[in-house]
Amino acid sequence: MLFGVAALYGVSGRVLAGNANRAACVLHDMSYILTICEEYACDNETDGGLTVPTYAVIIPTLNEARNVTALAERLEKVLEHLDWEAVFVDDGSTDGTVDELRSLALRTPRVRFLRRVGRRGLASACVDGMMSTAAEYLAVMDADLQHDENLLPAMFDALASGEANLAVGSRYLEEGGTGAWDKKRVGLSKLATWVAGKSMKVRCSDPMSGFFALHRDIIDAVAEKVQSRGFKILFDILTQPEQSLAVREFPYVFRERAAGRTKLSCSVMADFARLLLTRILSRCFIRKRGR
Numbered sequence: 482m483l484f485g486v487a488a489l490y491g492v493s494g495r496v497l498a499g500n501a502n503r504a505a506c507v508l509h510d511m512s513y514i515l516t517i518c519e520e521y522a523c524d525n526e527t528d529g530g531l532t533v534p535t536y537a538v539i540i541p542t543l544n545e546a547r548n549v550t551a552l553a554e555r556l557e558k559v560l561e562h563l564d565w566e567a568v569f570v571d572d573g574s575t576d577g578t579v580d581e582l583r584s585l586a587l588r589t590p591r592v593r594f595l596r597r598v599g600r601r602g603l604a605s606a607c608v609d610g611m612m613s614t615a616a617e618y619l620a621v622m623d624a625d626l627q628h629d630e631n632l633l634p635a636m637f638d639a640l641a642s643g644e645a646n647l648a649v650g651s652r653y654l655e656e657g658g659t660g661a662w663d664k665k666r667v668g669l670s671k672l673a674t675w676v677a678g679k680s681m682k683v684r685c686s687d688p689m690s691g692f693f694a695l696h697r698d699i700i701d702a703v704a705e706k707v708q709s710r711g712f713k714i715l716f717d718i719l720t721q722p723e724q725s726l727a728v729r730e731f732p733y734v735f736r737e738r739a740a741g742r743t744k745l746s747c748s749v750m751a752d753f754a755r756l757l758l759t760r761i762l763s764r765c766f767i768r769k770r771g772r
């Protein structure tokens with residue numbers, strides 16, 4: 482019966498294969514929550530010796546058919562020595578991304594994917610991906626090869642050693658960079674970063690980064706509060722008032738998109754401006770009350 486329900490929601494890969502001891506798949510939308518747990522106590526001897534991975538890389542996709550296979554291959558190389566899985570989360574791509582993901586998942590046991598139906602939004606896709614894995618350490622990155630996957634082992638290491646509970650890939654540290662961006666985009670991004678800094682308690686040079694890793698306790702605590710349509714989930718997490726964050730940053734140079742187009746649109750920017758305003762106002766309000 483559980484297999485039937487999971488299939489209905491498009492969950493694929495290792496969870497469906499019954500490899501997880503205690504797999505929890507919670508779809509973020511409050512209208513339906515699917516939890517698969519405890520019942521999944523499986524004997525590893527009989528299902529290929531696979532165990533619950535310690536690390537997961539969550540990759541939101543919207544029309545990234547030409548990028549996903551290359552990314553999975555790169556991940557396999559850099560994470561070779563770790564116990565990890567990749568969770569792609571797709572929102573109705575029309576370019577064959579899901580076919581690519583299915584074929585990847587069929588031939589690569591470390592890859593699984595979540596196909597969301599009737600739902601959109603980068604932030605909620607990331608949250609659903611994170612909720613669908615039992616891994617303790619979770620990274621989020623773009624599917625388009627713009628983020629430097631070579632940093633993942635060091636980011637995971639910083640989390641697993643307890644040095645940090647949030648590792649951020651930063652374009653604005655000395656050795657980082659925005660690559661081929663034109664002056665206008667750099668200017669806008671720096672301005673937004675400066676304004677965002679005013680609403681944050683913690684120091685982070687690149688709060689709009691889409692490349693970060695965290696201990697799962699952090700997202701478990703705020704999953705329901707993240708702006709589901711948002712594009713800048715890291716900033717949302719950084720500005721949740723009750724979070725206790727130890728941030729470590731890793732410089733990287735933002736690469737050019739390998740194929741396909743950016744989904745950063747005017748409406749996405751408007752959503753972000755709304756989030757920014759809400760956070761600045763609530764920070765002012767908290768300060769005033771504290772006086």
Ligand SMILES: Nc1nc2c(ncn2[C@@H]2O[C@H](COP(=O)(O)OP(=O)(O)O)[C@@H](O)[C@H]2O)c(=O)[nH]1
Nearest residue numbers: 541542543570571572602603606623624743744
């Ligand atoms: N699932 C999902 N993924 C999305 C959505 N919007 C963007 N993405 C993915 O999120 C990542 C970041 O988007 P991208 O267009 O690269 O933004 P940019 O790097 O700021 O130009 C990419 O892997 C996109 O395919 C969405 O609504 N749903």
Ligand SMILES: [Mg+2]
Nearest residue numbers: 623625627738
């Ligand atoms: Mg991108």
